[in-house]
Amino acid sequence: MRSLWTAMISSLVLWVPALAQSVPEIAFDSTPDFFKLPEATFFGEVSGIAVNSKKHVFVLSRGNTSGPAYGAAAAQLLEFDPAGKYVREIGKNLYAWSFAHAVRVDRYDNIWVADKGSDIVVRFDPRGRVSRVFGRKPEASDESAHPLEHPKPPLPPIDGMFRQVTDMTWDSDDNLYISDGYINARVAKYDKDGNWIGSWGEPGSGPGQFNTLHSIAIDSQNRIYVADRGNIRIQVFDTSGKLLNTIKIDLPPPPGSPVAIGNRPTEASPGGMHPGAPWALCITPGPVQYLYVSDGYPGRIYKLSLDGAVLGWLGGTGKTLKKFGWIHEIACPSENELYVAELLNWRAQKLTLHP
Numbered sequence: 001m002r003s004l005w006t007a008m009i010s011s012l013v014l015w016v017p018a019l020a021q022s023v024p025e026i027a028f029d030s031t032p033d034f035f036k037l038p039e040a041t042f043f044g045e046v047s048g049i050a051v052n053s054k055k056h057v058f059v060l061s062r063g064n065t066s067g068p069a070y071g072a073a074a075a076q077l078l079e080f081d082p083a084g085k086y087v088r089e090i091g092k093n094l095y096a097w098s099f100a101h102a103v104r105v106d107r108y109d110n111i112w113v114a115d116k117g118s119d120i121v122v123r124f125d126p127r128g129r130v131s132r133v134f135g136r137k138p139e140a141s142d143e144s145a146h147p148l149e150h151p152k153p154p155l156p157p158i159d160g161m162f163r164q165v166t167d168m169t170w171d172s173d174d175n176l177y178i179s180d181g182y183i184n185a186r187v188a189k190y191d192k193d194g195n196w197i198g199s200w201g202e203p204g205s206g207p208g209q210f211n212t213l214h215s216i217a218i219d220s221q222n223r224i225y226v227a228d229r230g231n232i233r234i235q236v237f238d239t240s241g242k243l244l245n246t247i248k249i250d251l252p253p254p255p256g257s258p259v260a261i262g263n264r265p266t267e268a269s270p271g272g273m274h275p276g277a278p279w280a281l282c283i284t285p286g287p288v289q290y291l292y293v294s295d296g297y298p299g300r301i302y303k304l305s306l307d308g309a310v311l312g313w314l315g316g317t318g319k320t321l322k323k324f325g326w327i328h329e330i331a332c333p334s335e336n337e338l339y340v341a342e343l344l345n346w347r348a349q350k351l352t353l354h355p
Contacts, residue, residue, distance in 0.1 A: 023251055026303065026312040027354040030321040034084040034350040035059065041086075044074060046348050048103035048329045049341040050111070052126075055082035057331070057339060058090075058111055059348050060103040071147070075100035075115060079128075084350070090128040096120040096137065102167040102215070102329055112168050114178070119148075119162040121178055132194055134178065135162045150183060154203055157184040160196050169218045171239055177224055179213035187213065187226060187241065200241030205231050208243050212272060215281040215329070219289050219306055227278035227293070230271040234278050234293070234308070247308035249276030249293065257298035260317045260325045260344050265297050273297050282330040282338075290335055294327035301327065301338070303355075312355060319345060 035057075037043070048060030057080045064076035075097035079087040090111065091097065099117025106112065110131065111124040123132035148163055157163070157180070166181030174192035186201035201210050211230025218224050223244060224237045236245040253275045259265070265273040272279070273296050280294040283306075290311070291304040299317030301324075304310055315324050325344030332338050336353040 023310050024312050026314040028314050028322065029352045029354070031084075031350040031352070032321060035080055035348055036085050037078075038086050041078075043346050043348070044076075045100075045343040045346060046328070046341040047100045047343065048113070049331045049339045049348050050103045050105045050329075051331045051333045051339060052105045052109045052111070053107075054109070055333065056080065056087065057082075057084070057348075057350075058103050058105065059341065060100045060113060060329075061346075062100050073098050073117075075113075075117070077103065077111070077113060088128065090124055091122070091130070094122070094130070096122050096133070098137070101165070104168055106170055106174075114165045114167050116164050116166060116182070119165055121162070121165060121168055134176075134190065134194070135160070135165060148183060154183060154185070157186060157199065159199075162188070166214055167216045169216045169224065171218055171222045171224075172220075175239065177216060177218070179216040179226060181213040185210040185213060187216070187224070187237070189239075189241075200237070207246070208235070208237075208241070210235075214272075214279055217281040217283045217291070219283050219291075220286055223306070225281055225283070225291065227281050229277050229279060232271045232274050232277045234281070234291075245308065247304070249278070249295070249302055249304075249310055251276060251300075251302070251310060251313065253298035253300075254316075258317045259297060260299060276302070280327055280330045280341075282332040284332045284335050288335075290332075292330050292332050292338065294324070294330055294340070296326050299324045299326070301330070301340070314351075314353065321349065322351075324349075 043061045044063035046061045050058045059078045062074035065072045065074045077090045101116040102114045104112045109126045118137040121134040125131040162180045163184045164182030167179045176190040178188040185203040186199045188199045189197040214229040215227035226235045234247040278293045282292045284290045293302045300313045303312045325342045327340045329341040338351040
């Protein structure tokens with residue numbers, strides 16, 4: 001009897017961790033041909049996607065290119081209605097357009113865009129008019145104008161200026177947080193009136209340091225989630241920049257997972273191509289909030305609780321519907337409705353989850 005009881009306990013001890021580590025695949029559908037583009041209009045690399053209170057969808061694409069093959073302006077913001085019907089282009093010929101990175105919509109239905117090429121964040125009002133500008137574009141008349149460099153050690157950041165800005169979010173008091181993302185490696189903070197408050201972070205891999213802040217989001221408790229992509233982690237802060245938590249997604253890819261482009265990642269590969277390295281973050285409205293995260297390889301979307309537990313995953317790399325080619329931004333207006341922007345497949349998909 002004693003040996004039987006011991007065997008049962010041993011079996012239970014082995015079974016509980018296995019169950020805890022089991023992460024289910026989430027069934028889902030992708031709506032075919034959801035976005036109806038007008039004649040002679042095309043998506044380029046789709047870098048951003050957002051949804052407003054009226055369920056209109058804003059797609060930020062590296063389309064409408066102009067200029068030389070190297071250094072061409074590549075940014076276009078298009079609006080679609082809830083059925084995917086084209087509504088309008090916002091900001092045509094805008095001075096900020098250079099290299100599209102992210103689009104977000106705040107609770108007042110203002111549309112915000114981060115342009116990595118011009119180092120500018122622009123706020124449009126719901127009518128589509130520019131209502132606020134952050135940062136400054138390098139002067140085209142400067143004889144030394146050239147792409148931003150990455151000197152080692154990096155140049156010190158300048159208040160109110162960005163170097164390859166990536167994303168933005170807001171707290172419940174309408175303070176603005178900008179991920180200043182590829183070179184400065186910091187989070188910049190402004191008050192609700194657009195006044196500079198300060199920043200935190202620096203290049204590195206230690207707590208509170210960053211290696212490519214690629215996306216930023218905030219929950220209803222004003223906890224700020226930063227996709228520290230190069231360090232293969234999500235760092236969570238309060239509004240003063242105090243580190244609260246570090247989240248890592250440790251879910252091995254299925255054997256033989258296809259690679260979207262480039263060589264198969266190894267331990268020596270740059271951090272941004274490791275499984276679970278966060279490319280895009282989105283937090284659902286609630287009442288129970290969830291964190292959705294995408295990676296570049298194996299090209300999955302992960303559903304997490306806000307404390308970092310992985311609740312499920314979906315997708316993978318590919319060209320067909322329900323497969324992804326480098327998801328660059330996610331919009332999640334509800335727990336089971338996602339919109340994803342893909343760089344390599346030059347498209348956006350509307351996803352319906354069936355957990």
